[in-house]
Amino acid sequence: MYSPRIIATLVIRNGHHVQSLGFKHYLPVGSPAESAREYDRWGVDEIVLILTNDSGENARHIISSVADAIAVPLTVAGGIRTLWDAHNYLSWGADKVALNHVLVEQPDIATAVAHQFGSQCLVASVDVWRTGNKLFRYDHWLHSASSVELLDWIHQKIGAGAGEILLNFPQHDGMRIGMDSEAISQVVQDVGAPVIACGGIGTVQHAVDCLRTANPSGIAIGNVLAHFEQSILLFKEGIKTAGAEIRAAVKATYNSHRFDPRGCPEKLDDAKLDELLFHRIEPELI
Amino acid sequence: MRLNIGIVDYGLGNVRSVQNALERLDCRVFLSRNEETLAKADALILPGVGAFHAAMHEITTTGLDAILRRLAIDQRKPLLGICLGMQVLAEWGEEHGRLRGLGFIPGEVKALVPGAGRKIPHVGWSGVALRAAGKNLFSRKAEDDSYYFDHSYVFDAPEKYRAATVAWDDELVVAVAKENVMGVQFHPEKSQNAGLRILKAFTQFTKTC
Amino acid sequence: MKVCRRCLYTSLHPLGLTFNEEGICSGCTVHDEKNLLDWKARRSSLEKLVEGFRNTSGQNYDCIVPVSGARDSFFILHTVKKELGLNPLIVTYNKHYNTDIGVRNLARLRTLLDCDIFTQTVDPDRVKRITRATLRRFGNMYWHCLAGQSVFPVQIAVKMKIPLIIWGHHQGLDQVGMFSHLDEVEMSRRHRRDHDLFRQEADSLVSDFDFVKSSDVEPYRYPHDEEIAAAGVRGIYLGNYIRWDTKAQHERMLDLYDYEAAPQTRTFDTYNDVDCWMHSDVHDYTKWCKWGYGRATDHAVRELRFGRLTREQALAVASHYEEKEPLNMELFLEWIGMTRFGFNFNMDQNRSPEIWKRNDQWRWARQEAWGEAHRLAAQNPDRLPENKDGCVFQTRKSPSVCDSPDRFILIGKGEYRSPEIGTPVAV
Numbered sequence: 031m032y033s034p035r036i037i038a039t040l041v042i043r044n045g046h047h048v049q050s051l052g053f054k055h056y057l058p059v060g061s062p063a064e065s066a067r068e069y070d071r072w073g074v075d076e077i078v079l080i081l082t083n084d085s086g087e088n089a090r091h092i093i094s095s096v097a098d099a100i101a102v103p104l105t106v107a108g109g110i111r112t113l114w115d116a117h118n119y120l121s122w123g124a125d126k127v128a129l130n131h132v133l134v135e136q137p138d139i140a141t142a143v144a145h146q147f148g149s150q151c152l153v154a155s156v157d158v159w160r161t162g163n164k165l166f167r168y169d170h171w172l173h174s175a176s177s178v179e180l181l182d183w184i185h186q187k188i189g190a191g192a193g194e195i196l197l198n199f200p201q202h203d204g205m206r207i208g209m210d211s212e213a214i215s216q217v218v219q220d221v222g223a224p225v226i227a228c229g230g231i232g233t234v235q236h237a238v239d240c241l242r243t244a245n246p247s248g249i250a251i252g253n254v255l256a257h258f259e260q261s262i263l264l265f266k267e268g269i270k271t272a273g274a275e276i277r278a279a280v281k282a283t284y285n286s287h288r289f290d291p292r293g294c295p296e297k298l299d300d301a302k303l304d305e306l307l308f309h310r311i312e313p314e315l316i
Numbered sequence: 317m318r319l320n321i322g323i324v325d326y327g328l329g330n331v332r333s334v335q336n337a338l339e340r341l342d343c344r345v346f347l348s349r350n351e352e353t354l355a356k357a358d359a360l361i362l363p364g365v366g367a368f369h370a371a372m373h374e375i376t377t378t379g380l381d382a383i384l385r386r387l388a389i390d391q392r393k394p395l396l397g398i399c400l401g402m403q404v405l406a407e408w409g410e411e412h413g414r415l416r417g418l419g420f421i422p423g424e425v426k427a428l429v430p431g432a433g434r435k436i437p438h439v440g441w442s443g444v445a446l447r448a449a450g451k452n453l454f455s456r457k458a459e460d461d462s463y464y465f466d467h468s469y470v471f472d473a474p475e476k477y478r479a480a481t482v483a484w485d486d487e488l489v490v491a492v493a494k495e496n497v498m499g500v501q502f503h504p505e506k507s508q509n510a511g512l513r514i515l516k517a518f519t520q521f522t523k524t525c
Numbered sequence: 526m527k528v529c530r531r532c533l534y535t536s537l538h539p540l541g542l543t544f545n546e547e548g549i550c551s552g553c554t555v556h557d558e559k560n561l562l563d564w565k566a567r568r569s570s571l572e573k574l575v576e577g578f579r580n581t582s583g584q585n586y587d588c589i590v591p592v593s594g595a596r597d598s599f600f601i602l603h604t605v606k607k608e609l610g611l612n613p614l615i616v617t618y619n620k621h622y623n624t625d626i627g628v629r630n631l632a633r634l635r636t637l638l639d640c641d642i643f644t645q646t647v648d649p650d651r652v653k654r655i656t657r658a659t660l661r662r663f664g665n666m667y668w669h670c671l672a673g674q675s676v677f678p679v680q681i682a683v684k685m686k687i688p689l690i691i692w693g694h695h696q697g698l699d700q701v702g703m704f705s706h707l708d709e710v711e712m713s714r715r716h717r718r719d720h721d722l723f724r725q726e727a728d729s730l731v732s733d734f735d736f737v738k739s740s741d742v743e744p745y746r747y748p749h750d751e752e753i754a755a756a757g758v759r760g761i762y763l764g765n766y767i768r769w770d771t772k773a774q775h776e777r778m779l780d781l782y783d784y785e786a787a788p789q790t791r792t793f794d795t796y797n798d799v800d801c802w803m804h805s806d807v808h809d810y811t812k813w814c815k816w817g818y819g820r821a822t823d824h825a826v827r828e829l830r831f832g833r834l835t836r837e838q839a840l841a842v843a844s845h846y847e848e849k850e851p852l853n854m855e856l857f858l859e860w861i862g863m864t865r866f867g868f869n870f871n872m873d874q875n876r877s878p879e880i881w882k883r884n885d886q887w888r889w890a891r892q893e894a895w896g897e898a899h900r901l902a903a904q905n906p907d908r909l910p911e912n913k914d915g916c917v918f919q920t921r922k923s924p925s926v927c928d929s930p931d932r933f934i935l936i937g938k939g940e941y942r943s944p945e946i947g948t949p950v951a952v
Contacts, residue, residue: 033462035440046541049704057551057702058541060719068715070508071750075441075464098336103464103506123332125365125466125506148366150437150466193437193468224435247440257704258711260754277441277462279508282754290577294711295688295757300582303686306755313749316341316512 033275034241035075035248036265038255039228040065042092042108043082049253051204053082059256062092067099069255072262073279074102078128078196078228078250081108090122097123107155107196111136116143120151128153128196131170133187144191153226154192156184158199158213165213168200180213181220188223195221196250199229204253206232208239215244226250234268234293241274260284264293281314318344319519322357324384325349326374329363329401333505341516351383359522360384360393364400368409368425368469371400372417381418389420394496394522399467402492402499406471421494423473431485437468441507442482449493450479452521453500453514461510463502465490471501496525526879526894528902529553531909532826533839535898537879539816540701540720549907555702556830562706564768570709571766575609578689586614586641588689591678592634593617594627594800597693597771599778601763602638605691613691616681618673619646620801621860626785627800629923637782645677651741653861658735660868663723664815664875666857667808670801671721672745679712682758683748694764694771696720700823712760714747770831771797772918779921786921790852793842794824795918806851813847814872817880817891821846832912836903 040062041050047065048056059065066077077100084092089109097104106119107128116127127147132139133154143152157168159175166175167183184195197217199210207230214227228250231237240249255261260282267284270276286302287295298306321338323331325347338345338361348354362384364371375381388395397405406417409425417425430436441462446454470488479491479498490501498518504511527536529550536542543551579587590605590613592598605611615635635642652669659668678690695710697703697720704710718726727742748758763769775796778784786795789805791813798804798820805820813819825839834842858865876889884890 033441043543044536046543048541048543049708055545055554056543057555057704058543059703060541060697060716061724064715064719064724068713068718073508094332097332101333101337101506101508101511103466103503120330123330125330149468150439151365193466194439222430222435224437224439247435253708256710256713256715257708259713259759260750263750263754278460279462279510280750282750284754284757286755287757292709294759297578297688298757300580300585303688303756304582304584306686311749311751311755313751314509316509316516 033277034246034269035226036237036262036269036276037076037078037226037228037248037250038066038069038074038262039078039080039250039252040096041080041082041252042084045084045088045092047256049204049256050080050082051253052200053203055204056082063095063099065256066096069262070100070102071280072260073266073277074262075277075279076103076105076248078105078107079124081106085109090118093119093122093124105153105196107153113139113142113146116147116151120147126151126153126194128155130155130157134169137190140187140190140192144193149191149193152192153194153196154184154187155196155198156180156187158197158210160201160210160213165216181217184217184221188221192223194224194226194247197225197227197229199227202230205230206236206254208232208236209244209249211240211243214240214246218244218246224248228252233291234265234289235291237265238269238272238274241269242272258292258294261293264289264295268293317523318342319358319522320344320346320356321359321361321519322354323347323361323363324354324380324401326364326371326378326380328371328374329365329398330505331363333503334361334363334398337505337512337515338519340512341519343519349378349380349383351386354383354387355391357393359518360387360395362395362397362401362404364398364402364404366400368400368403368411368417369413369415371404372409372415375404375418384418384420388497392496392525394518394525395420395498396518397497397499398505399501399503402501403469403471405492405497405499406473409469411469420497421471421473421477421492421499423471423477423489423492425469425471428468428470428488429485434484437466438488439466440464442502444480444482444490444502446480447478449477450491452493453479453491453498453517455513455517457513458510461507461513463500463504463507463510463514465502467501471499526898528898530902530905531836531907532829533818533822533836533843533899534701534826535818535895537816537877538701540697540703542701547907548902551702552700552826553702553830555698555705558706559768562768567706567766571763572609574761575611575689575691579611585685586687587611588613588691589678589682589687590615590640590691591617591674592631592642593620593674594623594630594634596797596800597774598630598634599638599782599784600774601691601693602634602640603778603781604763604767606638606640613640614643614681614685614687615640616643616678617645618670618677619644620670620673620803621646621649621652622670622801622803622857624800624802626787626922630785630800633782633784633923643681645673645744647673647744654736655730655741655745656861657863658730658732658737659725660861660863660871661735662730663725664811664872665723665808666811666861667803668722668725669745672727675717675721676745676747679753679758679760680748683752683756686756688757688759690758690760692760692762694769695762698762698764699769699827706765709765710762712762717747772828772831772833772916776919779919783923784921785923786919788920791819791846791849792821792824793846793918794820795920797824802853802856806853807857810851810854811872811875814889815875815877817877817895818843819847828916830909832909833914833916835911836906836908838916840899840903
């Protein structure tokens with residue numbers, strides 16, 4: 031058995047790592063490779079790059095600089111229209127490619143990519159739209175829900191060769207209101223492929239709630255990871271405290287701390303801090 | 317003493333990360349399919365991502381099967397197969413019909429069987445149970461480590477060649493070793509420090525050869 | 526290349542910049558939050574946050590406050606000590622480029638606000654070798670200041686187990702809207718490396734070619750993740766909880782604490798860089814060489830966003846200052862042991878090709894796209910309501926002297942006269 035993956039999403043616009051609010055408003059954070067490098071150091075389980083408008087040489091530079099900075103799996107989404115694009119991304123350093131709109135425009139492309147590169151390289155990325163109790167595939171170009179029911183769409187794509195499913199929630203993206211755990215749970219229980227969910231995480235508690243309720247293979251966290259030091263570590267610590275099995279990736283640990291509602295560490299007792307004064311803490315060596 | 321590590325180039329597999337990881341361990345790394353060049357390496361890495369039949373097709377049409385047999389089996393050069401690179405070390409693979417592998421380690425590559433709560437492909441991070449054959453790859457520290465897996469097929473090797481396993485319905489073999497030939501189903505180059513420790517162990521084994 | 530319709534920042538800003546559908550940049554949209562947020566509520570959040578960090582044993586400080594002889598240090602320390610009632614340890618990294626005003630301001634700060642202070646002064650030979658390396662490699666002579674100022678407080682926090690560090694404003698948030706105030710962004714090593722240090726941490730500078738050894742950069746190394754996690758070190762920014770306005774804040778400090786302010790070479794802001802010979806002089810000149818704009822633009826944009834300058838006034842004042850020759854270049858060159866020719870050579874390697882080109886006289890000129898983008902933005906500007914306070918910066922000089930042969934000297938400037946050279950070598 032494997033533990034749920036804590037995944038970092040980096041939205042990229044004009045070569046910058048940006049914070050995304052509903053994929054409409056963006057705030058510049060910095061260099062994609064520097065963010066990826068830091069998340070990797072903090073023990074992230076996987077990184078997803080979402081290219082919103084870079085292509086060609088810019089895309090090559092972004093993907094290869096991120097791939098060189100990390101030692102974890104890299105999935106790249108955005109801008110894949112042809113088999114050749116998928117090939118390029120994989121040769122520039124991606125381990126997996128995520129296809130979204132192109133699955134609508136070119137229904138055969140999923141099979142072609144899976145056949146050429148293997149199902150384990152192919153992630154079907156689906157935007158989810160909730161209307162009351164019903165879940166639909168969201169159509170980005172029309173800015174509205176399509177009439178295609180979500181589960182039907184997902185089963186089609188798995189049948190066509192997708193190895194994993196990435197669920198995005200535009201109604202939650204950047205809002206920090208938590209995830210749509212009910213929707214995620216429905217999908218997880220219905221499909222045989224691993225499901226990763228993305229969109230809405232603002233606090234560690236949101237992540238804990240989603241894992242507990244929906245049990246996805248992984249949750250992807252975006253903007254909030256850039257807000258405080260060692261954020262990945264803090265997420266993992268909070269999730270572990272809540273009882274989930276989480277991969278302890280690095281030696282650094284917050285296991286003596288309590289946390290505030292956001293997930294940031296509260297001050298240790300002064301007695302404990304005094305004890306640490308003469309305690310030498312060694313860095314991790316390979 | 318800096319080791320020379322040759323990565324076998326047969327067009328499959330993301331070699332960049334393997335190269336970066338080995339360079340972090342202060343090795344000199346090159347990519348080749350040429351026997352004379354590969355012979356200069358102190359050890360070889362066989363990467364691989366994708367399908368068994370595609371890998372074996374490339375390996376046999378380029379003559380790499382004979383080259384690797386001469387270097388790894390006859391000359392006993394250390395060889396580490398990663399993911400698909402581990403699977404092609406087997407005698408047989410069952411993807412798209414029964415196909416011969418390199419046959420360096422006994423056993424057969426079979427499809428993973430989905431079960432209750434078991435998603436296919438097997439994707440994600442998992443710890444492993446260490447076995448006797450894995451003593452050259454896994455240190456005691458590895459008991460606490462997790463590695464990144466992404467596969468739909470598994471190398472079913474006999475007991476004596478199992479280096480590490482993972483719990484599934486019964487045991488899943490995730491690492492194999494027979495003398496100087498080893499393989500890991502997971503991706504050490506994608507497993508952060510835990511993976512680096514595996515690669516370091518392999519380089520240290522190489523120094524003893 | 527694109528220019529904001531409201532302020533003067535361009536899409537080539539080194540920190541990155543995004544634009545909304547109306548062509549207004551992320552820096553301006555985040556600045557608008559200053560007029561929309563409930564600052565009373567945010568102040569309460571701050572009070573609640575720091576409350577949890579008070580020391581209860583009586584044997585350690587409540588927090589660390591990084592200071593200098595300028596840059597809102599008085600306002601930050603006044604807020605922390607007098608208003609929040611915390612007991613801070615103040616720390617300062619010696620920039621080496623100190624002016625006498627800066628030394629007096631710092632003396633006044635630690636005396637009038639009655640705080641314990643730790644100072645780090647790295648030996649001049651090391652600092653010069655590192656600065657020669659950073660100038661050669663990426664056209665920057667301020668790296669050691671940025672590295673030292675950003676890491677020394679963290680090192681002390683880890684060593685002395687004082688987990689809370691209180692900074693003033695977040696430069697990325699203020700300039701380009703990197704974060705919303707509501708994100709309550711905290712200090713991170715990632716930001717330091719990417720933006721403060723131009724992606725060059727201490728170990729990147731070690732090189733035989735530059736005569737920089739691993740031990741030379743030890744003072745600039747960030748503590749390990751393990752140490753930071755064990756102590757739970759966090760750095761917060763007052764600017765997320767207080768409606769930050771550096772001009773207004775400094776003017777309060779001029780009266781409250783006799784803060785000294787003086788004219789600068791390359792900007793009209795007389796408050797922020799008064800402690801340093803280099804910041805609004807040679808260092809700003811290197812920024813101009815690389816990125817095609819200087820501090821005067823940053824300050825003009827800041828004042829424009831407060832409504833104290835119109836767009837036209839901002840452009841005029843920025844243009845006025847940006848081509849000013851640095852007055853203290855000779856001082857720097859003598860200190861570092863370099864000729865002007867050598868300095869220019871280094872800068873020529875680092876000019877951004879998107880911004881600069883050589884014209885027919887082989888002189889550096891900005892690309893046409895720069896001028897065109899600015900003209901386009903000026904055709905349909907977005908205007909803010911005017912702030913009647915205007916934009917006048919004061920100067921203030923204190924009559925007091927910090928060194929004297931007849932009195933106790935808390936920390937003096939000191940001077941060494943070498944008998945061979947015969948001229949004073951300032952320390």
